Amino acid sequence: MEKTVNKTRPFGMRDKLSYAAGDLGCNMSFALKSSIMAIFWTQFMALGEELYAILLLVVQFWDAINDPILGSMFDADKRKYKRGKFKAYIFVGALGLLFSGLFFFLPLPKAPLVMRCVLFVLGYVLWDAFYTIANVPYGSMMSVITQDGAERSQLSTWRSIGSMVGNILPMVLLPILCYDASNNLKGETVFIAAIVMGVIGLICFLYMLKTTTIRVEESTVKVSEKKVKFNVFKAMWNFLKNPAAIGATLAAMAMFIGMQGSTTATAVLFQSYFGNAQISGIIMLISYLPMFAFMPFIKNIVNKWGKKEACSVGAAVSTFGALLLFLPLGNGR
Numbered sequence: 001m002e003k004t005v006n007k008t009r010p011f012g013m014r015d016k017l018s019y020a021a022g023d024l025g026c027n028m029s030f031a032l033k034s035s036i037m038a039i040f041w042t043q044f045m046a047l048g049e050e051l052y053a054i055l056l057l058v059v060q061f062w063d064a065i066n067d068p069i070l071g072s073m074f075d076a077d078k079r080k081y082k083r084g085k086f087k088a089y090i091f092v093g094a095l096g097l098l099f100s101g102l103f104f105f106l107p108l109p110k111a112p113l114v115m116r117c118v119l120f121v122l123g124y125v126l127w128d129a130f131y132t133i134a135n136v137p138y139g140s141m142m143s144v145i146t147q148d149g150a151e152r153s154q155l156s157t158w159r160s161i162g163s164m165v166g167n168i169l170p171m172v173l174l175p176i177l178c179y180d181a182s183n184n185l186k187g188e189t190v191f192i193a194a195i196v197m198g199v200i201g202l203i204c205f206l207y208m209l210k211t212t213t214i215r216v217e218e219s220t221v222k223v224s225e226k227k228v229k230f231n232v233f234k235a236m237w238n239f240l241k242n243p244a245a246i247g248a249t250l251a252a253m254a255m256f257i258g259m260q261g262s263t264t265a266t267a268v269l270f271q272s273y274f275g276n277a278q279i280s281g282i283i284m285l286i287s288y289l290p291m292f293a294f295m296p297f298i299k300n301i302v303n304k305w306g307k308k309e310a311c312s313v314g315a316a317v318s319t320f321g322a323l324l325l326f327l328p329l330g331n332g333r
Contacts, residue, residue, distance in 0.1 A: 008215050011151050018211040019145070019155045020162030022090070022138045025204030027166025028197045029097045029131065032105075035281075036174055036190060038264040039271075044187035045109050045116055055117060059124040065239070067249070070132045072238075074140075084217075086141040087209050093134025094205035098198040100126040105194040107187040134205070144216045168285060170197060175267065175281040183277045262322050 042052045074089060081088040104123030108116065142155050170193075178189045239245050266284055271277035294301075301310050 008213050011146050011148070011215075014211060015145060015151075015213065016154060016158040018208050019142070020158040020165075021204040021211075022141075022208040023159045023162035024166040025094065025201040025208065026097075026131070026135050026138065027163050028170070028201030028204065029101050029127070031167045031170035032101065032174070032190075032194055032197055033127065034260050035171055035263050035267070035284075036178060036185070037104075038260070039185050039267055040105065040187060040190055041120060044107070044185045044190070045120075047113075047116060047120065051117070052120075055120050059121055059128070062125050063128055065249075066128050066132050067136065069239075070129065071136050074133075074136060083209070084144075084214055086137045086144060086214075087212070089137040090134050090141070090205060091209060093130050093132070093137075094202050096130030097127070097134060098202050100130050101194045101198045102191070103127075105187075105191050107191045109187060138208075141212070144214050145212065147216055164288070164291075168288065171263075171284050172281040176278050179271070179277040183271045183275060185277075258318065258322065265322075 038052065041047050042049050047055070074085075077085060079085070083091075100123065103119070104127050106119060106123075108119070111119070142152055142159075145155060146152060174190075174193060178186050178193060180186055263284060267277060267280045270280035270283065298310075305313075
């Protein structure tokens with residue numbers, strides 16, 4: 001059950017801006033990972049494409065179970081926090097994102113190969129864990145900001161705005177700043193970018209935590225006198241027995257791999273084929289135009305054809321567009 005917290009200010013623009021800042025903070029970290037991670041580790045850190053692919057596959061298994069396990073831990077946590085459970089977890093996740101991001105992009109290309117592999121796997125696992133610790137409670141916190149369905153829809157819209165700003169700015173600026181005149185990635189500059197973006201992300205999170213008003217609180221339900229302990233193996237078994245959860249997880253994995261693959265392919269295409277890696281971000285920005293064009297019609301599309309059908313058509317069109325990148329047209333530079 002939920003009960004409304006009394007004597008709080010009315011829902012307004014401050015809530016929308018605050019909630020948008022949360023996803024902007026998340027994407028300050030996520031954009032760095034999705035846009036430049038593959039090139040940083042294959043070219044600058046010299047892992048090689050085959051080894052990188054193997055290590056990426058290994059950490060993707062963690063990616064698949066990370067959200068349900070940590071999400072179950074969050075749900076099972078019945079402790080009382082001074083600022084509330086949502087804000088406490090988000091704060092820990094935000095700090096962790098800053099330091100795990102720096103660890104993941106340490107510019108150590110001359111380190112032994114084993115050490116570089118350990119840095120990649122450990123850095124990715126830590127980054128992914130802290131991202132989930134921050135992002136899962138952040139997404140769920142919408143339910144305690146307001147009980148009104150229309151107001152929650154507005155929060156969701158502003159969250160999308162924060163996400164787009166957090167993605168677009170790094171997407172355009174990072175290629176301009178992180179490649180030299182010979183189209184080689186400057187790893188030390190990537191590390192500096194990780195520091196700056198991590199700090200900006202943390203500031204966004206702190207602003208959100210400071211300005212977010214909690215209007216709804218969860219009532220405590222005592223199932224038994226004994227404290228319920230979280231069992232990671234039981235949670236994993238329950239997840240494996242849930243086809244819907246597995247399907248949603250696999251879809252999210254496929255979407256992430258597709259998006260990251262497309263972003264990386266575009267960067268490599270302009271780096272090696274067109275000889276101008278610095279404008280790859282501007283080209284990727286163009287890919288957002290269909291999103292802006294269709295956004296006003298999403299509600300009507302879903303109402304007319306359904307969510308599954310709309311997602312299936314969108315995925316098919318996206319896949320077809322990605323395949324066009326492999327067409328050998330011309331000789332490049």
